[in-house]
Amino acid sequence: MKTLFLLPTATVLAATLLAACSDVAATPEETLRTARIETVAAPTGLARREFVGRVEARYTVDLAFQVSGRLAEFAIAEGQMVEEGTLIARLEDQDYERALREARVQLQQARTHLERQQTLHERGIASDAALEDARTAFELRSVALDTMRQNLAYATIEAPFTGLLSRRLVDNFTTLSAGQPVARLQDLSELRVAIAVPESLIGTLEAPGSYAISARFPFLADRDFPLEFRELIAEADAASQTYKVMFALPPGIPGNILPGMTVNVRVQLDQENMPGGDAVRIPVTALSALPDGGFQVWVFNPDTSEVVARPVRTSGVEGSSVLVLDGVQAGEQIVTAGVSGLSEGMRVRPMVPSGAVAHNGAAR
Structure with a gap:
């Protein structure tokens, strides 16, 4: 009876020792934080951008009488070209x-x-x-x-310049007050194209040698018209924070191109001649704010799986990407998602296989 009682005790002791050894061997590995990692791509030598532009006249003037009275004569019909000095309208005098x-x-x-x-x-x-x-x-x-x-x-209005009477704003026999617009006259001696440009391209478009630009109309799809820089409206649009840039169409364009028409504008940027030509584009999501108002990115080391913070100098945001002038180079891997919870030297695991951040900010 004593022998039968000792055998189970020895068996239980052996099983306990084996279980303890098994627990030591099954200790889990360090848990790594998951983050999206992408490789910064080198900028291309020639970047192509496209904009939707609008044709505008060189000058657009709303003509008005400087005295009040009843309109007696409207001598010009809408859509008619008038020479300088031509009578347009007359009050009862x-x-x-x-x-x-x-x-x-x-x-x-x-x-x-x-x-x-x-x-x-x-x-x-x-x-x-x-x-x-x-x-x-x-x-x-x-x-x-x-x-x-x-x-x-x-009491009479004459055309101050040769142009197109694009619109009559009042009917004949209307009683008018001084300064009330009666007709719109447009100077078509040079048609212009206006496009809305982000701040990162303003310096480039003011230097004609750093880009080539052309316009194409939907109804003239087989023809490209070269454009020439004219002026920059230095006040940004309150909603889009873009700047209006004016370009001139060449002389001798077809007569059916009129102010108000839309046009596709294609800009070929010579990256080597651009300010910040070595800059790269990265997703906005890769940036994290610094206390001094600047930004930093988290650079990933594939050998150690660690991330380190690095301050960067940015130029401007365009859509979902940002232009980085210095602080990160092409070929480096950065964290592009999940940056809020990172700390210096933290080990992370890529969310997906490393891709490439294209020059326009999209992952390749």
């Missing part, structure tokens, strides 16, 4: 003609009175003050006559 005649009569009276006072002053009858009052009255009547003459001229 009877009241202005009557005021002009009255001013002439009053001026003649003032002249007669002044001559009389001068004669009396020479004879010593009229005082110096009376002569001065007569001279002042004559000058005031002269000014009034000039004003009435100018008002009569203001």
Whole structure:
């Protein structure tokens, strides 16, 4: 009986020792944080960008009378080309003609009175003050006559330049106030194309040698029109934070191209001649903010699986990518997702096999 009792005890002891050894061997490995890792790609030598542009006239002016009255004549139809000096519209001018005649009569009276006072002053009858009052009255009547003459001229509108009367803003016989627009005139001597450009490209587009630009219209798909830089509107759009840049279309373009039409604008950027030509683009999600207002990225070491923080200098955000001027180089691997929970020297595991961050910010 004693022998039968000792055998199970020995068996249990052996099983316990084996289980303890098994627990030591099964200790789990260190748990690594998962992060998306991508490789920064080298910038291409020539980057292509496309924009949607809008055709604009060189000048667009809303014409208006400088005096009030009822519209008597609208001499030009919409869509008609007019030469400089051509009559466009005229007010009923009877009241202005009557005021002009009255001013002439009053001026003649003032002249007669002044001559009389001068004669009396020479004879010593009229005082110096009376002569001065007569001279002042004559000058005031002269000014009034000039004003009435100018008002009569203001009752007509003539084309200030040769252009297209694109729109009539009022109907004939309408009673108008001074300064109320009546017609829109556009100078088509040079048609221009306006595009909205992000801040990172402003410096480049002001240097014509660093890019080539052309326009293509949907109804002329087989023709490209070269564009020439004209001006930059230096105030950013409040909503999109982009800047308006104006380019000139070449002379001799087809006559069916008019202001207001949309056009596809293609820009070929010579990366080598661009400011920051060695810069790379990375996803915005790779950036984490620093206390001083700057940014940093987390660089991944594939040999040790560790990440280290590195400050970077950025230029501008375009969509989902950001231009990095320095701080990270092509070929390095960076964390592009899950950066908020990283710390210096932390070991991470790639979420997916390492890809390549294309120059436009998309993963290859």
